Amino acid sequence: MIKIGIIVGSTRPGRKAETVAEWVRDLAVKRGDAEFELVDLRDFPLPHLDETLPAAFGQYEHPHTRAWSERIASLDGFVFVTPEYNSSTTGVLKNAIDFLYAEWADKAAGFVSYGVDGGARAAEHLRQMLGRVKVADVSAQVALSLYTDFEGFTDFKPAAHREEAVTTMLDQIVSWGTALRPLRAAA
Numbered sequence: 001m002i003k004i005g006i007i008v009g010s011t012r013p014g015r016k017a018e019t020v021a022e023w024v025r026d027l028a029v030k031r032g033d034a035e036f037e038l039v040d041l042r043d044f045p046l047p048h049l050d051e052t053l054p055a056a057f058g059q060y061e062h063p064h065t066r067a068w069s070e071r072i073a074s075l076d077g078f079v080f081v082t083p084e085y086n087s088s089t090t091g092v093l094k095n096a097i098d099f100l101y102a103e104w105a106d107k108a109a110g111f112v113s114y115g116v117d118g119g120a121r122a123a124e125h126l127r128q129m130l131g132r133v134k135v136a137d138v139s140a141q142v143a144l145s146l147y148t149d150f151e152g153f154t155d156f157k158p159a160a161h162r163e164e165a166v167t168t169m170l171d172q173i174v175s176w177g178t179a180l181r182p183l184r185a186a187a
């Protein structure tokens with residue numbers, strides 16, 4: 001079975017990302033067609049990019065980069081859970097993506113975004129940047145509204161139809177993540 005990492009894309013105190021990621025994980029583990037694990041950026045406290053060589057060289061100086069590299073290399077696909085910050089994803093997630101290169105390649109990814117417009121701009125920016133590191137982004141997306149999926153803009157109460165959207169997105173990640181296996185094996 002392939003292994004999918006659910007990346008918690010905010011490290012802010014009081015973040016919503018953790019609750020949203022746990023909701024995705026709890027739905028995902030019922031499937032049985034892949035393994036699903038949370039990947040919390042708080043557990044990988046990367047500084048602003050401090051590697052001398054570009055990540056494409058794969059020669060990392062720092063233990064924090066090697067730890068992050070091992071974690072991402074161990075996965076076959078991703079669900080990025082991202083809020084929208086100033087019409088994009090979070091700085092901490094962009095920085096974490098920039099630290100690596102080959103570890104992302106030939107893996108499938110989907111997005112669970114949230115914001116006043118469903119975090120759509122955050123997910124679109126992520127799709128652009130992940131294309132650069134050869135991630136295959138699936139079309140299905142879960143776009144949660146701060147107005148209707150968070151009571152009082154705070155308590156996460158997703159609309160019932162969101163579960164179906166998660167299922168569709170995970171179906172696509174699992175099928176592409178599995179289909180891309182030969183490319184990962186050859187790399």
Ligand SMILES: Cc1cc2nc3c(=O)[nH]c(=O)nc-3n(C[C@H](O)[C@H](O)[C@H](O)COP(=O)(O)O)c2cc1C
Pocket residue numbers: 010011012014015016017018083084085086087088114115116117118119
């Ligand atoms: C720095 C910052 C910028 C934000 N910019 C946007 C924005 O452009 N669009 C939007 O819909 N929400 C924006 N928000 C609201 C966030 O989507 C909302 O606070 C969300 O809960 C943040 O996710 P988190 O709690 O997991 O960190 C912004 C929040 C912060 C902290």
